Amino acid sequence: MSILELFKTVYASLTRHIIRALLATLGIVLGIAAVVAMLAISEGGKRGIIDQIKAQGINNIILKSVKPETSSDPKMDKRRISSYGITQKDYHHISTTFSHIEQIVPIQAFDTGVYSGQNRTDIFVLSTERTLFEIINCTLADSRSKPFPGENNGIFLPSCYLGVEAARKLFGHRDPLNQDVGIGRYSFRVIGLLEGDGQGRIGGSHNINNVIYIPLSMANTIWGRSRSVAYDYLYIRVKEVEHVSELVARLKSYLSVTHVNVDYELQVPYELMRAAEKTQRIFTLVMTSIAAISLLVGGIGIMNIMLANIFERTREIGIRRALGATRRDILLQFLAESIVLTFFGGALGIGVGILTAYGAEALAKWNGDLTIHAIITPESLFVSLAVSVITGLTFGTYPAWKAARLDPLIALRHE
Amino acid sequence: MIELLKLSKQYHAGGVTIDALRPTSLVIPQGAFLTVMGPSGSGKSTLLNLFGLLVHPTTGAYKLNGKEVSSLSDDETSHVRNQTIGMVFQSFNLLSHLTCLENVCLPMQYARDRHATMKARGRALLDQLGLQGRYDSKPTQLSGGQCQRVAIARALANEPPVILADEPTGNLDEQTGLEVMQIFSDLHRAGKTIILVTHNPSYETYATHRITIHDGNVTFKNEKSPSHPA
Numbered sequence A: 001m002s003i004l005e006l007f008k009t010v011y012a013s014l015t016r017h018i019i020r021a022l023l024a025t026l027g028i029v030l031g032i033a034a035v036v037a038m039l040a041i042s043e044g045g046k047r048g049i050i051d052q053i054k055a056q057g058i059n060n061i062i063l064k065s066v067k068p069e070t071s072s073d074p075k076m077d078k079r080r081i082s083s084y085g086i087t088q089k090d091y092h093h094i095s096t097t098f099s100h101i102e103q104i105v106p107i108q109a110f111d112t113g114v115y116s117g118q119n120r121t122d123i124f125v126l127s128t129e130r131t132l133f134e135i136i137n138c139t140l141a142d143s144r145s146k147p148f149p150g151e152n153n154g155i156f157l158p159s160c161y162l163g164v165e166a167a168r169k170l171f172g173h174r175d176p177l178n179q180d181v182g183i184g185r186y187s188f189r190v191i192g193l194l195e196g197d198g199q200g201r202i203g204g205s206h207n208i209n210n211v212i213y214i215p216l217s218m219a220n221t222i223w224g225r226s227r228s229v230a231y232d233y234l235y236i237r238v239k240e241v242e243h244v245s246e247l248v249a250r251l252k253s254y255l256s257v258t259h260v261n262v263d264y265e266l267q268v269p270y271e272l273m274r275a276a277e278k279t280q281r282i283f284t285l286v287m288t289s290i291a292a293i294s295l296l297v298g299g300i301g302i303m304n305i306m307l308a309n310i311f312e313r314t315r316e317i318g319i320r321r322a323l324g325a326t327r328r329d330i331l332l333q334f335l336a337e338s339i340v341l342t343f344f345g346g347a348l349g350i351g352v353g354i355l356t357a358y359g360a361e362a363l364a365k366w367n368g369d370l371t372i373h374a375i376i377t378p379e380s381l382f383v384s385l386a387v388s389v390i391t392g393l394t395f396g397t398y399p400a401w402k403a404a405r406l407d408p409l410i411a412l413r414h415e
Numbered sequence B: 001m002i003e004l005l006k007l008s009k010q011y012h013a014g015g016v017t018i019d020a021l022r023p024t025s026l027v028i029p030q031g032a033f034l035t036v037m038g039p040s041g042s043g044k045s046t047l048l049n050l051f052g053l054l055v056h057p058t059t060g061a062y063k064l065n066g067k068e069v070s071s072l073s074d075d076e077t078s079h080v081r082n083q084t085i086g087m088v089f090q091s092f093n094l095l096s097h098l099t100c101l102e103n104v105c106l107p108m109q110y111a112r113d114r115h116a117t118m119k120a121r122g123r124a125l126l127d128q129l130g131l132q133g134r135y136d137s138k139p140t141q142l143s144g145g146q147c148q149r150v151a152i153a154r155a156l157a158n159e160p161p162v163i164l165a166d167e168p169t170g171n172l173d174e175q176t177g178l179e180v181m182q183i184f185s186d187l188h189r190a191g192k193t194i195i196l197v198t199h200n201p202s203y204e205t206y207a208t209h210r211i212t213i214h215d216g217n218v219t220f221k222n223e224k225s226p227s228h229p230a
């Protein structure tokens, strides 16, 4: 029998009992739907989390000052708590004695409000040095930008760089260059525009494009005395990513001695990424097991329906054999039936899975949760279809083999 | 030409041995019309199924056109059934979910014929049997006589030299039975070897050779009976 004839035969058989065929594939449909939805959501999650972490720079280590918990111990002096976090001494020690460091930049954060007209914006003010922009992969968004003032800049005109988002919030479509921005009681002249990966976050929280960057030296001159923290962040860029863990270990042992009250936090994107990847692997493993179980159940369903089918059609098998069908013809016919069943079950499952994935995303969005993101890859669809076909093949073989082994005459006489 | 040499078939059921066919030797020349008569359970179907290679003989040899066929492999047996033998049953044995044309095409599918030739030949056969315009009918929409004619068309699909019919008129009324017998008679005149099991003695008039079976013993009815080697 030719392939065409085979599929016509299968079509004629399966369309006899559409509802039954649909029910038979229910397990496969649900199994494949679960596979597709989970692959889509996990792919979306993976790209989301891992992209976010990568945007921090996997070569970077971020040391952050953290206000220590206020101790209930009355002997604890208030003055001692008022000053905390990374000190200039730490900065100096780390940059001079630790190896593998390519660059190290301190950052100060200011919770001074930035106003656009009467409205307070969520724009954040940071003071830092020029090298930070390399570390966080920011580039100049406007070629007319003047150099970011360094340590020994003779002129003292308060000036700043704007992230593109901050510029948009403050000036809309107007040209922000050479405009003034009020920060606290001071006015800063905008001398440059910066743009970086929108997913990048300073210290994991402030969008790098939504920040006003002022030179560290200026900030020290203006606000230096009133601060209880020398540096809010220390950005360290490691030369090679292989040395990240080593440097982290050395930093930890240094900090554990010098900062017993743990007024710091280490953020290591590289390790976060490793952890995220590990979580991802576990998630994938769990999902694969769930998919495997549903497919096993679905496959057994197919086997069951095919066995019943073959029993019911014993006489048909006898007739076909009497007309000259070989065992192979019968085997192929019933095998093709289960594969077609599981293939369409799989296709249906893919449809249901895609709807589920996008549905979950839409539902989450509606609830204000933007972390669920579905990404359907062509590979996941191909894999799902292949898995359905393999399931049909695996669980269809025994019934088809049984059909092929039937004695022609006994089959023919079957009532 | 069909030659049986001491062919027998025994069934073992529940510790009892049934001689469905005792050792039988006979020769049926190409183009003969053989009727097989006998009471129920005497072994007529067993003999026909032996001819049709649907059962393996317990002993003896079966030569079809000079070729020993009782010891062929399953695949070879299927091929002989497909090419050399056309079978017609009392209960028609049409596949109810297929159309008449599709039923007629079944043997050609297993012969791996080209799709277009298959359909054309199927239609021609249905026309020949007076079923023009019923190509796409399902068997359930046809009368018994029409069903049996579809089944005969199907038996003729691969132009086999031998047609085996097991009580083909058993489910039909007398008039329709006669019409079907006329078809077999025409086929005989066209050169086919016909072996026909029947309960109706009047059908023996169509035959060139006649046998009866009692308890698995084959007897030859008259001088015109098949010659058999001593």
Ligand SMILES: Nc1ncnc2c1ncn2[C@@H]1O[C@H](COP(=O)(O)OP(=O)(O)O)[C@@H](O)[C@H]1O
Binding pocket: B011, B012, B013, B018, B019, B020, B038, B039, B040, B041, B042, B043, B044, B045, B046, B047
């Ligand atoms: N598969 C079988 N197993 C056991 N006994 C059988 C089988 N087929 C036929 N027989 C027996 O062989 C004998 C002949 O049967 P059969 O050829 O069908 O008779 P007929 O067609 O003349 O009515 C009967 O006694 C029947 O019971």
Ligand SMILES: [Mg+2]
Binding pocket: B044, B045, B046
């Ligand atoms: Mg019988």
